[in-house]
Amino acid sequence: MEIENFIYCLEAVPDADRHDTTEVVKILENIALTQNISSIYKSCDTIEGLEDSLNFLLYDDHHFQDYEIIYLVLPGEANNILINGYYYSIEEIAELFEGQMKGKVIHFANLKVLDLTDEECQYFIDVTGARAISGYGFHSESVSSAYTIDRLFFSLFYENDDLKEVVESMFQKQYKLCRLLDFRLYY
Secondary structure (H helix, E strand, O other): OOOOEEEEEEEEEOOOOOOOOHHHHHHHHHHHHOOEEEEEEEEEOOOHHHHHHHHHHHHHHHHHHHEEEEEEOOOOOOEEEEEEOEEEEEEEEEEHHHOOOOOOOEEEEOOOOOOOOOOHHHHHHHHOOOOEEEEEEEOOOOOHHOOOOHHHHHHHHHOOHHHHHHHHHHHHOOOHHHHHHHHEEEO
16 A cells, blocks of 8 residues: 655735646645655635634544645745735744644744744744654745755655655755755754
């Protein structure tokens, strides 16, 4: 029996009612075809939409336990996300996910900087129950993590459950890009 790998992706978009195919959707479709990693994609344009998408995952999706990676494609600034013109802190996001992410890896695309102190990291992990949180220390409009590093991270993660070894392999395979985008994993 073939084991399926799953990613749950939440992306902030200007208008969630429009059904435009974003670059992230195209990348997820390609990942499914080439890397055998399935995904569920939800878009949101408000914090309430983000919460509704999270609630769908928790209460309506019977495969929730199969999702080991929660992929957040949310713009923002250091340790804040921006949705519909409002900023929400990493602490507010942790409280939104409170107790619901047991054993999950929360991965942020490089649309925002993730620069947590030890206390912020521990708070996020304690409140959410997440196994780890990852992202990038460098935000770039011209270099998207989704095209390369995120794909590599997802692939290596599903090949090896040891997060330290995953990060080591990432740096071995894409050292320059990992350094350029400043890949970070907190656990």
